[in-house]
Amino acid sequence: MIAIKDMMFTTDALKLGSFVMDWYRVAFILGAAVFTYLAGRRGGRQEQAAWWALLAALLAGRLGYLFSYRSDLSGLGTGNLLRALLDLRTGGFAWTWALPAAVLTAGLVARRAAVGLLAPLLGALAIGLVPLLLRPASSVSELPRETLLMRLEGSGQTSQVTFASVGTPTLVNVWATWCPPCRLEMPLLTDFARQGYPVAFIDSRESPATVRNFMSQIGFSGTSFIDRGEVERALGIVGFPTTLLVGADGKVLERHFGPLDRAQLTALFARNNVSPK
Template sequence: MLSIALGPIVISISQLITLSGLVVFWGLTYLQTRNNAQQKEILNHIFTAIFTGFITARLAFILTMWQAYQENWWQLLNISDGGFLSGYGWAAGTLVLIRFTISNKSLVKIYITSAAITASCLIIPIFSAALYQSGIELPRSQLSNMQGQEVNLSAYKGKPIIINFWATWCPPCRREMPVLDAAQKTHKDAVFIFVNQGESPATVEQFITSTQLDIQNIFSTRVVTLAKNLVP
């Protein structure tokens, strides 16, 4: 997944495109209502819809991963983990706007016009991001499974792939493993790969056993270059 790091916050390209679309939608609505006495109220409706969608998308994700979050309640507020189910957010935000248009039919044309132009503006960025990501090749690196057999990542090509680099001595890695374990069970359409950084199979197996995790696709590498090779 393509992403941009802003300090401790990592924003995926899809999330960035979504944010850009919301800004464009708000701007277009602002221009259409600049001579409307109710402009402030109309724009407030958009902010309410965005806020509702944001909260709904986050809560939907938290409920999906509820068991993992119980081990660390503070992570509920850590939106930098990118935990959002956008489909629920879009549905909630749309319902809010529909509710406001029921009492003011003139808003229907304004919102539809803004939405149509916004969608047209986002076609090229969405298509470009999809085309670019489809061209990224998985690197050829020396990986081995817990039995010492060599593994080629190209064998997993064709599905969405999430690669997690971790080590048993890394506190943040240990905290996120239950979340990723739950995600692996929930998202069957994606492949989760866990690459341990330079530790022995015995150390890895001891950690997995002690934490009672049921993680699949655990590999190890003695050469810590795979993460760098993934950067296009």
């Protein structure tokens, strides 16, 4: 990790004091700011077209992503689908839908003047890629097997164990009850756990009673774990939720910062050939 005063560059995110933002959002926001600034300097139709194109890209990108995973989202209902579309916290974006929508919108709004947006677009892409190219690589390659954890049974009993007892392969989810995005994804993760997928819930530094009460509220009676800080340090956790998929050999296959939705979680297990036990 590289710290500059209150700014920290980590594998998963840019951290400014207590504020944490993943690198893809940093890249998108930076690129969007550059695009609209450069287009704004041109004024007239080009400035107006830039804002409409940005809005069209956001909506089309989300719609395309949800459409790609429509079979996994078919049971959500209209209201939940709308919330899934608007809730950008969960990520998920289809550039193959977003870029054509942006180009078409710019053409409709600015018409012949739309070609003048090419330079702002190229500038935005160049600047937006910088955070993704410069972010630090992960130094965590495998499960810290000797790290201590508290094991919390559904019955309320606790015991001290090592990370090795979590088992592999498994999806390791580091979370906290006070974290809104964690609470957002927890029903989904517990649903996959009940289906037999290997999911290990590791709460950060809270009391067994707090964790047990929350798990009981969402209807999960399985085993979970509590970390006192050792796991966070060993895995380089800077924000919640952070999820790591660990292979059968104990190697970290993938890591994801922020909440997962059903489509992302299904794809994560599928591309790593992890199935219910």
